[in-house]
Amino acid sequence: MQILKFGGSSVATAATIQQVGELVAQAAQRGPTVVVVSALGGTTDALIMAGQQAASGHESYRQLLQTIEQRHLEAAKELAPVTSQSSLLSRVKQECNDLETLCDSVFALGELSVRTLDRLMSFGELLSARLVAANLQVRGIDHVCHDSRELIRTNSNFGNALVDFQTTNRQVQTYVRNHPHAVYVLPGFIASDAQGATTTLGRGGSDYTAAILAGALEAEVLEIWTDVSGMMTADPRLVRQARPIPRISYQEAMELSHFGAKVLYPPTIQPVRQRGIPLLIKNTFAPADEGTRVEVAPPATGEVVRGLSSIGQITLLRLEGGGMVGIPGFSMRLFAALAREKVNVILITQSSSEYSICVAVRTADAVSAKAATDDEFAFEIGSGKVEPLVVEADLAIVALVGEKMKDHPNVSGRLFNALGNNGVNIRAIAQGSSEKNISVVVRTQDVRKAINVLHESFFEVQTKQVNLFVVGTGNVGGKLLEQLSRQRAYLLRHLRLQVRVVGVANSRRFAFAEQGLELSSWRDTLAQGEEGKLADFLQVIKNRNLRNTIFVDVTASGEVARCYPELLSRGAAVVACNKIAGSAELSYYQQLKRLSREFGASFLFETNVGAGLPIIGTLNDLTRSGDEVQRIEAVLSGTLNFVFNHYDASRPFADVVRQAQDEGYTEPDPRLDLSGVDVARKILILAREAGQELEMSDIENEAFLPASCMEGSVEDFYQEMAHQEPHFQRLYREAAAAGKQLRFVARYTDGAAAVGLQAVGPDHDFYSLQGKDNAVLFYTARYPEQPLVVKGAGAGADVTASGVFADIMRATRQ
Template structure:
């Protein structure tokens, strides 16, 4: 005998249910099987909401029920042809009619009792198991549907129904004795009291149903099928490198679950724990993948530390006062006050001076706890022996779980140090009396980073490595590699990040080495010894190497490379680029890159597209995230043009100054890209798109200042003299507002900030609701070292 429990995520839709049926078929071929099923994903919450709406006189409950019925009918239609089993459609129609009648009654009297609420909430499991029954029958499986309300009996309780174990076990034995089907389907979550009224088993109720049935049936194992590969060393949504814990003891599993892991809920599995029945947690959508076996005595392993878990929405209650010192009873009075309000204490820590005590509870109970404590200690507060209870919200508990923690030398210190290295403040610490966990309380905003830090300390390499591939060996590429080789040891020490260059290419040759390149290898290899580079082979090789934490740095102005960005992102390789082309192609491609990057959690960073290392793009993003999108942008974006016009005085020929800018590395590979305004147009277009505008290159209005023939000194001298007559300065200015996007040469007044720009400095002024007078970013906007510096900032964000 075995018991299989499927949660709501395993029954989300017809496709998921088809996968469930494969698992049931395989399992039932091995042994007689009891299947316990939850409601379809999200259904119970919707039912509870419908009941509340009906009881409060909101007729909108009918829409919720109609939507639920349509969803279930859709699932049936996708699973079963209409002629195969009309009975299930009739059965569900009857159940939904009953649900409507119950809600209508609550609506008419304008209130809903706890019993009625239970009755409504329990319909979800009836719907799902009837669908499973019909699907089993249609595929030729021998099955029997059993009503959990006729099996599991509960007694009266002021808070949550208490199961009558003796009656329940007798009912299960009778069910098994009188039924020869290989598969017995039982709705989870629901039961009934002595008067036959529907009750529910609370949070984790379906797990509780499965646990009760496993004990009564003397099952050899309880299988919990969910949407993750068992219990993990950490939440994989926070730590992608988290791995499955293959074996764990009951006590360790309960500790991990108590402090945040949602795979099992401790009270609900207590029946099987007490009888020593193993629990196997598996992924419905990866049945052949790893899972977690929870048992009394798991095999000994090298690692005593099992995992890290986190609990959010924690409030801290601080009680302090001089009157507490040496006086017994304060703790018990506080605990009793909280218990009377049915408030669960998650964590306790007390100073050795007994002057202060801190208790962690669910944030939802914070104000109720404050009121209860202040009433309990009203007399002491009036005498100023105890201060009013201090309540702080917005905290999380990070717990390190392992066997015999008190004898794990240095484990606590390593945990706290790992958190401290990330500059995260620990608000409180505690070690459980079970000796299975050490916990730290941190601000919720820091919780994810704290979990990653602790996981890295105990389960990962102590050093994070970036495998960097660089396209382009010109001024920027050479500056970038020189900076990396000179600074990477310092990064490893200060940041715990090691950057190794695993590949680099120029327009003709490439060199790759997954172990990293040495500084003296690159120049000679790219000159003559390297592998020939053609038709995107460099990118193909990078994707083929498939190195962890790969970053592609584009230091070119290559159109073909920009068109390969989607392939790079699809391979989950981060992109850092000063190449503006990808971000100035059509909006479809622009949006596609961002969608793919978000979907695959791949960094796509291009701060250097606009102002070398100046933080312009990240500033606009921060403004937009806070709801303060720039309404107008004025920008002087070309360090090259600013340098040229700042140097030009009508005496030195204009083209000589352009040549000087090129020799200093201030110009694009083709200087005409700067002089024509093409480079500024691209930067302007990128800024406009970052501000949320859906705009194409053709919509940017630009005006050329170049003469029909080059060089033509007379043309530039006349422009200069005109600016002098107007008592201004020549600047190539971009403007972005609700009237459009434009860029061109203009004479700015000498009191304008742009007039004072010197050398290769650029300037961007952002006007918004919060910054009506403008927020200005200014500094060097051209130069290989400046651009390389900006690329490095982006590269180091990719870990």
């Protein structure tokens, strides 16, 4: 004997009922089959609404009943040939007439009792069973359609009746033995008490009916046919990478179902679990899919965690106070108070000090739960022994489930690490003594991120998804996006990194695509994107709350640099090409460093100093390994080095500067480079990274530009430089006469820093620098005389973009 149960989505229309008929026909070839059906999808809710409208005195219930009747009559006409329609239509019409009579009585009385509601709801399954049986009749399958109320006996607890298994098993076995057929069609969800009154089996009632019958008949298998291909590793609506679980134990299935997996309702599978009958979850609309087999002892697999689930609309109640410590009975009183209000406790956790106890309840029960608790502990609260009850709403529970977790000590660590690295704060934790479930309470807005992070950690260990938000689409930003596009396949193949640019923004527009922008056409996408400011783009980042988020700032904007704290405190990494944050007031720089440590979010800014050169990384390696920086000498402006390498007084200094700007080596306003401000920012950042607490005002700037060049617009700047050409020629000729080269040098010694133009001879490391080269000399306790030298191209969109790219890669590893 095999039991097949079909849910509401499987029998929602005549077309889906025909699919059910085909599946039943195939099953009947394997042996005797019991078919349990739910009401047509949405019918039970419509019946309840009709009853409520009737009880409230609203005649609109008649229209609702007419819609229900019309739906079933139309399905009957599609399922039965004209020659045999009359009988089926008559039966459907009779049921609908009885339904209308019942609702008219409710309307007349103005009351809908739980007993009447059970009778009212039964019509959905009764009508559905008639339609399924009609389709089997058309197929010529030997079958019988029987009323489950004549087989399943319960008590009179209407709405959620308890089954009398002894009587039920006897009646089921007797009926099947005395009425041999290939197929038995039975309505799910409904039963009757000893007086013959209709009862219902509560939530998951049709599954329960199928399990009761399977247990009574000692079936070989119970098949639950629904609209999904089995139990999933996570909710596919939240996790696109979720996949079906082929085999799972009853214990694991019950844990997952309790915490939100809608395929099964735990109490319904007890009859088959107790008898060791396997349960198969299949997809009516994809019958070839393997589905999930639930059994007592599934074969061992390499997966420690079997699945993830969640429950939303959760509220935490926290009772705490010194008067609880060492006093027995507090927990009992709390649970008794909640039980009196019929409040179900979903999660419990208590501190080892006994100072506090925390329970999670459904938000719908929160008001009554608080009132009951306040009333129970009114004396203790009034006397100060217990603090007033703390209520935290807008929460959800995320559960990690797997029987093997108890044998692997690092599961909790991986869970906390994965959530912590993504800025998901845990409000409460609970783990059963069986160690099959670890549950954490998080904010509702973090559920999607939490589920995806954990799914990636436990089920997608080979691939890590990284979500980039890039602000700034100028020369460097454009090159970065090109490099990301070229390297995407390489990163996935060799580093198992799925790097997605999900958002780009400039000062006027932004574009967003959660599955990743098409980088070959990002300019067109951005041009057609939404108009908005930085605040709008940041709101998108917060609302989406994606895992492994990296915010990439490729601007020179102070406004963008001021948004880092909010991002870091949400667990998003920040990669900054923008120097403003690193060279801002010391307190802000220190705040960013602290937030990075506190929330485990990377704050990386290698390109602040030497474009793609590993200058900050090298400095960090020295200090972290215990070395002490004594002195730094550096040429840190690729722009100034380019200018002084190309200026020989044979053409105007202004023309050389304009060439540098045209070739993309300068800031949009070249005065930032030539004034020494940009270099001062860079040596300030290096000094801070070396451990010095300096402000920008502490950096001595020995300017070589006449003050008049700094006035007016950029064009005024170029005109004044042309006017000051004799000044620049004199600087060059004095150095050349001494056999030296002009270099703009940054210096850090004994806690002080300065920048300025310097003439260096052939014996100096800076003398032979070419083009846009940068060079940094680190004199340390380990390199006291012969410095550690970092040298290379220090300007240009390509190399700067590559430095940003390298920081992104570092952020993915942290």
